[in-house]
Amino acid sequence: MVRKGTVDGFGPLFEPVSIGGVQMQNRIAMAPIRTGGLVNPDGSLTQRCIDYYLERARGGAGLIITGCTRVENTVERLPGPTPPGFEAMASYGELAESLHHYGAKVFVQLTAGLGRVLPPDFIDTVNTPVSSSVLPVFWKGSIMTRELTADEIQAIVQAFGEVAGRLARVGVDGIELHGHEGYLFDQFATAVWNRRTDRYGGSVEGRLRFAVEVLNAVKKEAGADFPVVYQFGLKHYMSGRSPGPWSGILPGESGEEAGRDVMEGLEMARHLEKAGFDALQIDAGCFESRYWAHPPVYQEHACMVDLAAKTKAVVDVPVIAVGRLDIPEAAEDVLARRQADIIALGRGLLADPHWPMKVRSGGRSRIRPCIGCHYCLRRISQDRKPLSCAVNPACGRERLQSAGYVRSVKNVMVIGGGIGGMEAARTVASRGHHVELYETASQIGGHLLPAAVPTPRGSPSCAGWR
Ligand SMILES: Cc1cc2nc3c(=O)[nH]c(=O)nc-3n(C[C@H](O)[C@H](O)[C@H](O)COP(=O)(O)O)c2cc1C
Numbered sequence: 134m135v136r137k138g139t140v141d142g143f144g145p146l147f148e149p150v151s152i153g154g155v156q157m158q159n160r161i162a163m164a165p166i167r168t169g170g171l172v173n174p175d176g177s178l179t180q181r182c183i184d185y186y187l188e189r190a191r192g193g194a195g196l197i198i199t200g201c202t203r204v205e206n207t208v209e210r211l212p213g214p215t216p217p218g219f220e221a222m223a224s225y226g227e228l229a230e231s232l233h234h235y236g237a238k239v240f241v242q243l244t245a246g247l248g249r250v251l252p253p254d255f256i257d258t259v260n261t262p263v264s265s266s267v268l269p270v271f272w273k274g275s276i277m278t279r280e281l282t283a284d285e286i287q288a289i290v291q292a293f294g295e296v297a298g299r300l301a302r303v304g305v306d307g308i309e310l311h312g313h314e315g316y317l318f319d320q321f322a323t324a325v326w327n328r329r330t331d332r333y334g335g336s337v338e339g340r341l342r343f344a345v346e347v348l349n350a351v352k353k354e355a356g357a358d359f360p361v362v363y364q365f366g367l368k369h370y371m372s373g374r375s376p377g378p379w380s381g382i383l384p385g386e387s388g389e390e391a392g393r394d395v396m397e398g399l400e401m402a403r404h405l406e407k408a409g410f411d412a413l414q415i416d417a418g419c420f421e422s423r424y425w426a427h428p429p430v431y432q433e434h435a436c437m438v439d440l441a442a443k444t445k446a447v448v449d450v451p452v453i454a455v456g457r458l459d460i461p462e463a464a465e466d467v468l469a470r471r472q473a474d475i476i477a478l479g480r481g482l483l484a485d486p487h488w489p490m491k492v493r494s495g496g497r498s499r500i501r502p503c504i505g506c507h508y509c510l511r512r513i514s515q516d517r518k519p520l521s522c523a524v525n526p527a528c529g530r531e532r533l534q535s536a537g538y539v540r541s542v543k544n545v546m547v548i549g550g551g552i553g554g555m556e557a558a559r560t561v562a563s564r565g566h567h568v569e570l571y572e573t574a575s576q577i578g579g580h581l582l583p584a585a586v587p588t589p590r591g592s593p594s595c596a597g598w599r
């Protein structure tokens with residue numbers, strides 16, 4: 134394990150770093166997490182949503198990347214919140230102002246759309262799903278997408294520029310484009326899904342033209358110095374043997390890559406840097422191999438860092454690594470070994486929004502760990518409930534559950550060390566009472582104990598949209 138002392142003595146996580154002209158106070162970013170149920174129908178953020186991000190900024194994250202947001206609803210018509218228009222901007226302004234108060238920067242993640250991976254319960258509400266080419270819909274192969282026309286692509290490009298311009302004017306610091314996981318940008322970027330013969334297909338340059346045109350539109354509307362990050366998977370881990378749901382290549386398995394492989398990923402990285410992107414976030418996987426894009430408990434910590442390191446070797450712009458980096462020593466190691474410039478934490482910050490502060494102040498043992506159960510994902514996708522976390526019920530309800538200190542201290546006895554008992558004891562103790570927790574079993578934890586045990590692949594805990 135490499136550990137290096139740094140300028141302020143807090144370790145490599147707490148060195149400042151810049152994306153374009155935007156300086157982060159440390160190298161810890163919050164990875165984009167879709168805030169299902171916390172966005173109003175007009176695309177504005179609810180106060181609950183702002184409070185949720187605010188808690189992660191208060192906990193010390195240097196950059197908050199918001200969950201993905203759509204920019205248009207004319208070409209790809211979907212149910213759900215509309216893209217954020219003028220009326221929604223006040224909430225984004227409030228978000229930026231609140232996060233800046235704690236020294237955090239905010240980038241809004243924007244998506245081109247779903248294309249062939251629109252969820253099963255949307256399929257019947259959409260006339261004809263769209264994509265880069267005519268493709269079977271992932272969840273219902275009997276339905277085919279239709280190929281977007283060049284005019285429709287232009288309409289999406291323009292919408293990106295308009296939304297980004299508005300966000301920049303209300304104080305948002307930058308944009309991340311969601312080019313990952315087989316969504317619409319990725320359907321354009323990947324040969325197996327892009328069979329176009331016009332200028333948006335063919336070579337890597339042609340397949341990335343859509344993303345690069347979006348970059349140029351954003352810079353035109355938001356300013357040349359407004360940073361734009363591109364997030365993509367360097368490798369898809371899609372099995373050539375049996376392409377289909379849950380057929381991805383797992384660690385230790387060999388298999389012919391049916392999607393993007395590393396060599397082409399690196400060519401993309403070089404091209405994106407040359408085109409003017411200010412940073413690259415390196416992931417892996419797609420819907421066919423979601424064990425990478427959404428690594429469950431049986432994936433190693435830092436499971437995608439090798440891909441970030443390969444990218445860092447070929448570009449000069451900052452590289453953001455992601456994927457089970459919530460063990461502080463693992464995150465520090467990535468930076469100390471110069472495998473990436475910034476580490477992004479997704480679920481680690483749902484489970485414990487104060488992870489950065491605890492690491493900085495010597496409180497690592499008090500970090501509440503993410504158990505990799507994917508209840509958070511299930512809530513927002515299958516259950517369509519507001520975002521929350523199995524081990525942190527205050528997640529998504531920060532204001533409601535914020536504990537005020539009490540005037541008269543009581544002695545409280547909590548019977549039962551399961552999830553409810555532990556949370557009751559923790560909450561009561563955090564308000565200043567004396568608590569004793571009683572449990573007959575030899576270990577506290579209740580249902581969390583089996584929930585934290587690895588599950589076989591394809592099980593409901595990692596089933597995503599299913
Ligand atoms: C509930 C949930 C929602 C997510 N939403 C998004 C999203 O909107 N955009 C995105 O690029 N990734 C999304 N992700 C993936 C995360 O950004 C991250 O890449 C992944 O969780 C792995 O990082 P972690 O191990 O630190 O959680 C989501 C993940 C979860 C669990």
Ligand code: SF4
Binds near residue numbers: 507521525
């Ligand atoms: S719900 Fe489970 S996977 Fe999601 S953040 Fe919480 S502990 Fe981690």
